[in-house]
Amino acid sequence: MFNQTDQMPVIRRVAIVGSGLAGLSASLLLRDENLAVTVFEKSRGPGGRMAAKRVPGGSADIGAQYFTARNPAFFRFLARHAGEACFGPWEGRFGYQSPGGEWESFPDEKRYVGIPRMTAITRGLSSTLDLRVETRIERLVGEGREWTLQDTDGNSYGPFDAVLVTAPPAQTQELFRNSELRTLAQALDESVSHIQPCWATALHFSQPLKQPYEGMRCQDAVLYWIANNSSKPGRDDHGEWWILHANPEWSHRHQDTAPDKVAEAMVAAFQRVIGSDTRPDELVSHRWLYAKSSSGDNPGFRWFADHRIGLAGDWLSGGRVEGAFESAKGLAEKILAR
Known part of the structure; x- marks a missing residue:
């Protein structure tokens, strides 16, 4: 959808899907560096599996x-x-x-x-964030070099320069398929099989x-x-x-x-x-x-630079609670290094 160039636009506005520990950690680490971050959560409150x-x-x-x-x-x-x-x-x-x-x-x-x-813990982490609860993101729509997010009620949010998804791989894959991001969806086949x-x-x-x-x-x-x-x-x-x-x-x-x-x-x-x-x-x-993931492959995070879409979660970093933070930290550092 996007073409990689030598002069990629600066990332200033980021949407994060999921408010478990990985999503909240990435949000705060990016916000600390003055990026505008909005977090979307399908449930009534943050937490994920810290429930x-x-x-x-x-x-x-x-x-x-x-x-x-x-x-x-x-x-x-x-x-x-x-x-x-x-x-x-x-x-x-x-x-x-x-x-x-x-x-x-x-x-x-x-x-x-x-x-x-x-x-x-997650209530404390989310207390100062722009968190939109009870908002299930169904589709990502690329518009030029920006993303707009659409929820299941037909509402749109954006534009954003990048999207980070911290949901489990099966839910992430469904989001990518709904967004016609077939290559990204296929890249998660192995991860989904191990959950x-x-x-x-x-x-x-x-x-x-x-x-x-x-x-x-x-x-x-x-x-x-x-x-x-x-x-x-x-x-x-x-x-x-x-x-x-x-x-x-x-x-x-x-x-x-x-x-x-x-x-x-x-x-x-x-x-x-x-x-x-x-x-x-x-x-x-x-x-x-x-x-939990049974996979021994722990890349830490994933960053699809051509699309400016990132993935973070404990399933990418060993499965421990602390792994969710380390995954988010690695992804945030990748984005900030740009």
């Missing part, structure tokens, strides 16, 4: 469970833009189940969570469960992760909320199974893993269609 589900008496983290900050730049970024009160260390005990069934302690590493819920689903279920118990670990990576036919959500800082729960994540293979096989049947199977697996027949008195399930 919390409303439950009786509060909320439960059903997406990302915690994050590390191995890159000092990530910690500084969060402290500056989200605020130090929005996150803190989770001083839980973490166990890993070996293939033989024995439990071992996780390697000692600082793990952080949002306070009082994971969404506190795995995940069923998540939050369970409430009126009495605390006596378990040796607050976070458990288990070897089970159904479950991959178990966590005591109420053990995280800032959670003022009555009783305990526990979070279960099913493993990718089981989630894929049961992708279209009714939520109540999924929850029942996950509760039975939880009882099996912890060795208890205690039943929860409340439960809430959520299906993540695009949870």
Whole structure:
């Protein structure tokens, strides 16, 4: 659609599709360098997979469970833009189940969570941005060297000099197909094939469960992760909320199974893993269609210079929460270097 020249126009106005950690990070990094940035989010608020589900008496983290900050730049970024009160260390005990069934302690590493819920971080990051929520971008329209975005309600936004898409690869591919960007859509075939689903279920118990670990990576036919959500800082729960994540293979096989049947199977697996027949008195399930990438190819980000379209997300950078920031940082630096 566009032709590359030696004198490409300066990028001053940027549209960002998606307000997960990658989208918010890219927005703030570009805005800090005086670019005009507008963020579009299809949901009611920012967060992506740093999500919390409303439950009786509060909320439960059903997406990302915690994050590390191995890159000092990530910690500084969060402290500056989200605020130090929005996150803190989770001083839980973490166990890993070996293939033989024995439990071992996780390697000692600082793990952080949002306070009082994971969404506190993305709420803090988005507080000063031009964020358009409940706006599902359906199509990109090229007009000369500029882009206009159209949503599902027929509204148009723009013009913009560049567009950054931070949605999962399947949704990004659909956007490109709607925009007649066939080459870009085909470039995502491999990435789409590696994205795995995940069923998540939050369970409430009126009495605390006596378990040796607050976070458990288990070897089970159904479950991959178990966590005591109420053990995280800032959670003022009555009783305990526990979070279960099913493993990718089981989630894929049961992708279209009714939520109540999924929850029942996950509760039975939880009882099996912890060795208890205690039943929860409340439960809430959520299906993540695009949870994690199994690909070992981690380019960090993608920048299609001829089109002035970029892609960022944790799926391009190892899958960790911190990877979403590093992906966004790499893409922002690529744009600013121009």
